[in-house]
Amino acid sequence: MNTKKKEILRIVNLGLKVDSKTVLQNVNLYIQEGETFALFGPNGSGKSSLLSAIVGNPVYKITSGRIIFKGQDITSMTADERVKLGMGIAFQTPPKVSGVKLIDVLRHCARIGGRSEEDIYRYAEMLKMDEFLERSINYGFSGGEVKRSELLQLILMNRDFLMLDEPDSGVDLENIDLIGKTIRELLERDKKEDERKKSGLLITHTGKILDYVDADYGVILYKGRVACVGNPYDILREVSKNGYEGCINKCLREFPNLNSN
């Protein structure tokens, strides 16, 4: 039996600028089919910028390196082309658009994902968003409602590489259960390891989402660089105890060649 996993995402020596500010330097990341990564790091360390670069937001200018997705160099591709290849993203703070109803955006997502009108209503009910369908997207939505709306769009898009930017922030205790279990299912975490086809990259500060989604690896971004890769639960514990620098120093003692390419 061939047990070799397929490569999903390979980021090689990525450098990134926004305006004239360098936000990422020499970032390397390798994700295989079925794997879920948790991305940690202090505020402003470049986590959301990395996700924006992967999905092809043109505001973020790639200054060096390459992004390979499912074996194809996507560094110069548009966001639409990348989504067609199979990636999807739930943003931390998506735009509010007056006059564009949530249902219209969901129909667009469902077309991308080959989902039916019936699916839209079924998943909207599941995520308790059925009463929001006729409202302008994100307009006056609470923090938790924005998260459920983003997740609903992601489900309907039916992609196989999912990026979620802080899906657990600002979510109350009841809704974190709903969101956590939904993401767990989306990333097929209940399937056997070698049967999982979905891969993920989740940004989290508190690690709350990791009570539901048993990520395979944790990565710390620090000052725009990958500073530590390891067990996500060990990283969380170490950061809580000794802060980011303490955790990174420990990681470097254990893996002194982490940043040599």
Ligand SMILES: Nc1ncnc2c1ncn2[C@@H]1O[C@H](COP(=O)(O)OP(=O)(O)OP(=O)(O)O)[C@@H](O)[C@H]1O
């Ligand atoms: N569109 C933008 N315009 C100007 N500066 C930006 C933009 N996006 C990101 N930055 C800057 O890039 C740096 C990294 O920001 P980013 O949002 O990626 O950090 P983060 O690690 O996701 O932070 P947080 O945990 O606070 O969400 C910050 O200094 C931020 O101010």
